[in-house]
Amino acid sequence: MRRPSTRILVVVGVLVALVLAGVVSVYASSSPDGLTKVAIDQGFSGTEKVHGVAGGPLAGYEAKGISDDRIAGGVAGVVGSLTVLILTGGLAFAVRRRGATAGRAPDTSSGP
Amino acid sequence: MHVPDGFLDAPTSMATGAVAVVAVGVALRGAKRELDDRTAPLAGLVATFVFATQMLNFPVGAGTSGHLLGGALAAVLVGPYTGVLCLSVVLVVQCLLFADGGITALGTNITLMGLVTVLVGWLVFRLLQTVLPKRTSMVAPAAALSALVSVPVAALCFTGLYAVGGQADIPLHTLATAMVGWHLIIGTGEALITGLAVGSIVAVRPDLVYGAHRVLAARALEVRGERQARA
Numbered sequence: 001m002r003r004p005s006t007r008i009l010v011v012v013g014v015l016v017a018l019v020l021a022g023v024v025s026v027y028a029s030s031s032p033d034g035l036t037k038v039a040i041d042q043g044f045s046g047t048e049k050v051h052g053v054a055g056g057p058l059a060g061y062e063a064k065g066i067s068d069d070r071i072a073g074g075v076a077g078v079v080g081s082l083t084v085l086i087l088t089g090g091l092a093f094a095v096r097r098r099g100a101t102a103g104r105a106p107d108t109s110s111g112p
Numbered sequence: 113m114h115v116p117d118g119f120l121d122a123p124t125s126m127a128t129g130a131v132a133v134v135a136v137g138v139a140l141r142g143a144k145r146e147l148d149d150r151t152a153p154l155a156g157l158v159a160t161f162v163f164a165t166q167m168l169n170f171p172v173g174a175g176t177s178g179h180l181l182g183g184a185l186a187a188v189l190v191g192p193y194t195g196v197l198c199l200s201v202v203l204v205v206q207c208l209l210f211a212d213g214g215i216t217a218l219g220t221n222i223t224l225m226g227l228v229t230v231l232v233g234w235l236v237f238r239l240l241q242t243v244l245p246k247r248t249s250m251v252a253p254a255a256a257l258s259a260l261v262s263v264p265v266a267a268l269c270f271t272g273l274y275a276v277g278g279q280a281d282i283p284l285h286t287l288a289t290a291m292v293g294w295h296l297i298i299g300t301g302e303a304l305i306t307g308l309a310v311g312s313i314v315a316v317r318p319d320l321v322y323g324a325h326r327v328l329a330a331r332a333l334e335v336r337g338e339r340q341a342r343a
Contacts, residue, residue, distance in 0.1 A: 034291070080206075
């Protein structure tokens with residue numbers, strides 16, 4: 001049985017994640033989540049304060065300046081996914097056990 | 113389950129902030145043992161997948177939705193220490209870029225979703241591994257069950273925090289019942305996604321799955337033992 005290389009697996013996995021965040025997310029439920037629902041039902045949602053970056057360019061998973069809601073949501077999802085990929089990949093490479101051939105500088109290229 | 117600003121008072125938020133800082137510090141040291149050149153890219157993939165999947169709110173009835181938390185998923189795929197790091201990066205990005213989860217509540221959210229779900233998920237998973245047959249086919253079901261447990265436990269932990277530092281006077285019993293009730297349903301979605309994701313990686317590259325290492329090692333020993341017995 002042929003097994004895919006780690007590289008192929010990670011590339012395919014990231015592509016799946018990008019489709020989920022960039023396309024499928026548009027069809028996600030917009031109902032309040034469990035905690036928000038409980039807060040509304042029990043009457044403590046009113047203590048919520050406006051978020052510090054509520055006016056940010058990606059706040060609420062919508063890229064500002066794009067009129068089409070679907071595209072704005074998709075762009076936000078893709079930007080977020082790539083940000084998480086670069087940060088976590090870089091962090092993981094920085095703290096990993098160095099192999100015999102690994103150099104000093106952490107490999108932050110994280111991507112394939 | 114992203115807690116916004118204003119739900120919990122300042123002392124509670126500072127306390128969970130301290131817990132989160134210690135947790136991430138310990139995770140940074142522990143992850144060294146879990147990560148090498150082979151598994152580091154997988155950590156990037158796991159965090160990215162958790163972020164993407166957390167955008168996919170699924171309906172759970174009565175105008176309510178839920179999404180994957182991903183703690184058990186990350187713990188089983190890349191190990192508990194790395195799992196805490198993956199979830200923490202996701203939560204920081206969600207908070208600072210997407211205004212999802214309060215800034216003063218970041219410590220609370222890392223504690224609940226980055227620490228509790230990973231820890232509970234991993235402990236239940238290890239417990240299940242000791243009682244289930246030592247087969248790779250058991251890794252995904254065990255991961256799914258541990259994911260199912262991790263979500264209501266995190267909801268219960270929120271209830272505990274709210275009892276200590278909630279900004280409104282809510283009867284603890286009704287809050288606990290409502291939180292655990294909804295999050296049991298959300299937990300079944302969590303179990304489904306976790307089982308599918310872990311199952312697909314175990315199917316193609318079980319050697320990369322942290323939670324499958326013991327099973328693979330036990331199987332290698334068995335094979336060697338059989339060979340010796342035959343010789």
